[in-house]
Amino acid sequence: MEQLITTIAKAIVDHPDEVKVNREEKKGEIVYTLSVHQDDIGKVIGKQGRIAKAIRTVVYAAASGKSMRVTLKIND
Template identity: 60%
Template structure:
Protein backbone atom coordinates (compact mmCIF):
# COMPACT_ATOMS: atom_id res chain seq x y z
CA UNK A 1 0.00 0.00 0.00
CA UNK A 2 2.81 2.37 0.92
CA UNK A 3 4.53 1.66 -2.40
CA UNK A 4 1.31 2.45 -4.30
CA UNK A 5 1.00 5.83 -2.57
CA UNK A 6 4.68 6.57 -3.19
CA UNK A 7 4.42 5.79 -6.94
CA UNK A 8 1.33 7.95 -7.36
CA UNK A 9 2.76 10.87 -5.37
CA UNK A 10 6.11 10.82 -7.17
CA UNK A 11 4.33 10.95 -10.53
CA UNK A 12 2.47 14.11 -9.48
CA UNK A 13 5.26 16.23 -7.99
CA UNK A 14 8.29 18.19 -9.24
CA UNK A 15 10.45 17.08 -6.29
CA UNK A 16 9.97 13.28 -6.07
CA UNK A 17 12.95 12.91 -3.73
CA UNK A 18 11.01 14.84 -1.06
CA UNK A 19 8.05 12.43 -0.97
CA UNK A 20 7.82 10.89 2.51
CA UNK A 21 5.24 8.53 3.94
CA UNK A 22 4.74 7.66 7.58
CA UNK A 23 2.45 4.84 8.63
CA UNK A 24 0.46 4.93 11.85
CA UNK A 25 -2.39 2.87 13.20
CA UNK A 26 -5.17 4.46 15.20
CA UNK A 27 -8.87 4.01 15.90
CA UNK A 28 -9.75 4.99 12.33
CA UNK A 29 -7.55 2.27 10.82
CA UNK A 30 -4.21 2.39 9.08
CA UNK A 31 -3.17 6.01 8.46
CA UNK A 32 -0.64 6.95 5.80
CA UNK A 33 0.70 10.48 6.27
CA UNK A 34 2.00 11.80 2.97
CA UNK A 35 4.32 14.79 3.03
CA UNK A 36 5.81 16.43 -0.04
CA UNK A 37 7.92 19.49 -0.85
CA UNK A 38 6.03 22.71 0.05
CA UNK A 39 5.94 23.72 -3.64
CA UNK A 40 4.20 20.44 -4.53
CA UNK A 41 1.39 20.43 -1.97
CA UNK A 42 -1.02 22.08 -4.40
CA UNK A 43 -0.25 19.50 -7.07
CA UNK A 44 -1.02 16.62 -4.74
CA UNK A 45 -4.24 18.20 -3.49
CA UNK A 46 -5.44 19.53 -6.86
CA UNK A 47 -8.22 21.97 -7.61
CA UNK A 48 -10.95 21.62 -5.01
CA UNK A 49 -9.18 18.52 -3.69
CA UNK A 50 -9.88 16.42 -6.76
CA UNK A 51 -6.42 14.83 -7.00
CA UNK A 52 -6.36 14.07 -3.26
CA UNK A 53 -9.80 12.50 -3.48
CA UNK A 54 -8.73 10.36 -6.45
CA UNK A 55 -5.61 9.16 -4.62
CA UNK A 56 -7.68 8.28 -1.56
CA UNK A 57 -10.20 6.40 -3.73
CA UNK A 58 -7.51 4.32 -5.45
CA UNK A 59 -5.80 3.48 -2.16
CA UNK A 60 -9.09 2.63 -0.45
CA UNK A 61 -10.03 0.35 -3.34
CA UNK A 62 -6.69 -1.44 -3.09
CA UNK A 63 -7.16 -1.81 0.68
CA UNK A 64 -10.42 -3.70 0.19
CA UNK A 65 -8.37 -6.71 -0.92
CA UNK A 66 -6.65 -6.70 2.46
CA UNK A 67 -9.91 -6.05 4.32
CA UNK A 68 -8.42 -2.97 5.98
CA UNK A 69 -9.55 0.60 6.43
CA UNK A 70 -6.91 2.92 5.05
CA UNK A 71 -6.72 6.69 5.35
CA UNK A 72 -4.35 8.95 3.41
CA UNK A 73 -3.58 12.27 5.12
CA UNK A 74 -1.68 14.92 3.18
CA UNK A 75 0.57 16.86 5.52
CA UNK A 76 1.26 20.45 4.49
CA UNK A 77 4.09 22.14 6.33
Protein backbone atom coordinates (compact mmCIF):
# COMPACT_ATOMS: atom_id res chain seq x y z
CA MET A 1 0.00 0.00 0.00
CA GLU A 2 2.88 2.38 0.80
CA GLN A 3 4.34 1.73 -2.65
CA LEU A 4 0.99 2.50 -4.30
CA ILE A 5 0.66 5.84 -2.49
CA THR A 6 4.29 6.72 -3.22
CA THR A 7 3.95 5.90 -6.92
CA ILE A 8 0.81 8.01 -7.33
CA ALA A 9 2.26 10.98 -5.44
CA LYS A 10 5.59 10.91 -7.27
CA ALA A 11 3.78 11.09 -10.62
CA ILE A 12 2.01 14.30 -9.57
CA VAL A 13 4.69 16.38 -7.80
CA ASP A 14 7.71 18.39 -8.99
CA HIS A 15 9.95 17.11 -6.17
CA PRO A 16 9.46 13.30 -6.23
CA ASP A 17 12.54 12.69 -4.10
CA GLU A 18 10.79 14.38 -1.14
CA VAL A 19 7.69 12.17 -1.15
CA LYS A 20 7.42 10.20 2.08
CA VAL A 21 4.75 7.81 3.31
CA ASN A 22 4.61 6.84 6.97
CA ARG A 23 2.54 3.94 8.26
CA GLU A 24 1.06 3.81 11.75
CA GLU A 25 -1.11 1.05 13.17
CA LYS A 26 -3.79 1.83 15.71
CA LYS A 27 -6.65 -0.25 17.07
CA GLY A 28 -8.14 -1.94 14.00
CA GLU A 29 -6.90 0.84 11.71
CA ILE A 30 -3.86 1.56 9.57
CA VAL A 31 -3.10 5.25 9.00
CA TYR A 32 -0.86 6.26 6.08
CA THR A 33 0.49 9.82 6.19
CA LEU A 34 1.70 11.34 2.93
CA SER A 35 4.28 14.13 3.18
CA VAL A 36 5.49 16.13 0.19
CA HIS A 37 7.62 19.21 -0.49
CA GLN A 38 5.90 22.45 0.52
CA ASP A 39 5.66 23.61 -3.11
CA ASP A 40 3.82 20.39 -4.07
CA ILE A 41 1.06 20.45 -1.46
CA GLY A 42 -1.37 22.18 -3.80
CA LYS A 43 -0.71 19.62 -6.52
CA VAL A 44 -1.45 16.71 -4.21
CA ILE A 45 -4.60 18.32 -2.81
CA GLY A 46 -5.89 19.75 -6.10
CA LYS A 47 -8.72 22.19 -6.71
CA GLN A 48 -11.36 21.73 -4.01
CA GLY A 49 -9.51 18.61 -2.84
CA ARG A 50 -10.28 16.59 -5.96
CA ILE A 51 -6.81 15.03 -6.34
CA ALA A 52 -6.63 14.12 -2.63
CA LYS A 53 -10.09 12.56 -2.86
CA ALA A 54 -9.08 10.56 -5.94
CA ILE A 55 -5.93 9.26 -4.21
CA ARG A 56 -8.01 8.27 -1.16
CA THR A 57 -10.51 6.47 -3.41
CA VAL A 58 -7.74 4.40 -5.02
CA VAL A 59 -6.22 3.58 -1.61
CA TYR A 60 -9.59 2.58 -0.14
CA ALA A 61 -10.34 0.41 -3.18
CA ALA A 62 -6.96 -1.32 -2.88
CA ALA A 63 -7.61 -1.94 0.83
CA SER A 64 -11.17 -3.21 0.40
CA GLY A 65 -10.15 -6.83 1.02
CA LYS A 66 -8.24 -6.02 4.20
CA SER A 67 -9.63 -6.79 7.62
CA MET A 68 -8.38 -3.46 8.99
CA ARG A 69 -9.67 0.01 8.20
CA VAL A 70 -7.26 2.13 6.13
CA THR A 71 -6.98 5.94 6.36
CA LEU A 72 -4.86 8.31 4.29
CA LYS A 73 -3.77 11.68 5.68
CA ILE A 74 -1.98 14.35 3.70
CA ASN A 75 0.35 16.57 5.72
CA ASP A 76 0.28 20.28 4.95
